[in-house]
Amino acid sequence: MARAFIFPGQGSQYIGMGKELAENFTEAKEVFEEVDNALNQKLYDLMVNGLDEQLNMTENTQPALMAVSVAVMRVLEKRFDIKLEETAKYVAGHSLGEYSALTAAKALELPDTAKLLKLRGQAMQEAVPVGQGAMAAILGLDFEDVQAIAVKASEQAGDNEICEAANDNCQGQIVVSGHVGAVQAAISLATEKGARKAVQLPVSAPFHCTLMSPAAEKMGEALAKADIKSPIIPVVANVTAKAETDPDKIRNLLIEQITEMVKWRESVIWMKNNDITDIVEIGAGKVLSGLVRRIDRGINCISVENPAQIEDLASRL
Numbered sequence: 001m002a003r004a005f006i007f008p009g010q011g012s013q014y015i016g017m018g019k020e021l022a023e024n025f026t027e028a029k030e031v032f033e034e035v036d037n038a039l040n041q042k043l044y045d046l047m048v049n050g051l052d053e054q055l056n057m058t059e060n061t062q063p064a065l066m067a068v069s070v071a072v073m074r075v076l077e078k079r080f081d082i083k084l085e086e087t088a089k090y091v092a093g094h095s096l097g098e099y100s101a102l103t104a105a106k107a108l109e110l111p112d113t114a115k116l117l118k119l120r121g122q123a124m125q126e127a128v129p130v131g132q133g134a135m136a137a138i139l140g141l142d143f144e145d146v147q148a149i150a151v152k153a154s155e156q157a158g159d160n161e162i163c164e165a166a167n168d169n170c171q172g173q174i175v176v177s178g179h180v181g182a183v184q185a186a187i188s189l190a191t192e193k194g195a196r197k198a199v200q201l202p203v204s205a206p207f208h209c210t211l212m213s214p215a216a217e218k219m220g221e222a223l224a225k226a227d228i229k230s231p232i233i234p235v236v237a238n239v240t241a242k243a244e245t246d247p248d249k250i251r252n253l254l255i256e257q258i259t260e261m262v263k264w265r266e267s268v269i270w271m272k273n274n275d276i277t278d279i280v281e282i283g284a285g286k287v288l289s290g291l292v293r294r295i296d297r298g299i300n301c302i303s304v305e306n307p308a309q310i311e312d313l314a315s316r317l
Contacts, residue, residue, distance in 0.1 A: 002089040002275040004236070005282050006292075007069045007101045009094035009262075010207075012285035013061050017305070018068045019048045024307040027078040028071035031110065035067045038111035039118055043067065058204060059121030062096045063114045069093075069100040069283030070110055072304060080314035085232045087317055088280075090243055090271055092236035094288055095167075095208070095262050096120070098254070104282070105231035107250065112226055119222050123215035124205050124258065133206030134183040135166060138174050140196030143265075146174040149193060153186035154178070166208035167262045170294040175201070177209040208261055216258040223251050241266035243274070264288075268295045280304055280313065 021028035032044035093101035166177035234243035
């Protein structure tokens with residue numbers, strides 16, 4: 001039996017996340033204080049007492065979700081003396097979750113990660129003027145069909161508009177990203193093709209497509225200065241869908257990740273093919289656990305974000 005720890009991305013956030021952790025574990029409270037200090041922002045208060053629209057601003061969502069994941073890890077390590085390198089073979093994260101994974105694996109320091117994710121959120125939001133970009137989820141079609149639809153939608157929209165596959169989440173759940181007109185064309189084409197559902201997502205920018213190139217440039221400058229160490233266990237990267245350990249390669253992949261597709265389905269399959277039988281989702285929500293079950297029901301998968309779940313996991317490790 002081999003285990004992987006995985007870390008959620010945007011879409012898993014909710015008001016109140018992290019509250020139970022901070023109230024029950026000083027180790028978690030310290031993580032939230034450390035992130036607040038790094039950002040010079042009362043992010044924890046926003047997470048617990050703020051409004052959905054504030055938390056859903058990507059510059060807040062990204063460091064907030066990371067903070068919850070790292071808080072869970074800190075409690076496991078400090079309170080229950082669980083060492084990641086003795087417990088898991090790989091870590092992986094969905095989009096911003098890859099930063100959480102790298103922090104858990106000691107490749108990045110928590111304050112640096114918080115600052116990088118704040119900048120990442122701001123850069124991604126600023127890359128495309130609001131209203132010009134969009135994303136859509138297409139359910140019930142194969143990846144190859146959706147890729148073909150994206151190409152055709154770009155051609156139909158004209159004026160150099162683009163539509164690209166952005167997330168290969170699991171069989172039958174692909175997200176496309178690009179200009180509004182091209183994405184709307186893709187929704188129509190997918191519906192004609194027999195998609196079970198094709199719907200525009202309530203996001204503020206078209207993530208993981210070439211329209212994010214300005215954000216990739218900004219992150220390239222920031223990551224060039226970042227201190228990235230070799231992770232204590234390999235990180236399965238979104239871009240390559242395989243284990244990576246070289247700091248320079250990881251740095252480059254984090255830049256590429258901004259404009260490239262998140263290969264989540266391929267990442268889970270790679271882990272399964274490399275002896276992973278159990279996966280633990282660390283942090284807010286259960287989105288990734290649901291995707292893992294749809295990718296391969298043979299993998300045991302649980303979600304851990306509250307004190308009871310942490311104690312249950314610790315008792316089994």
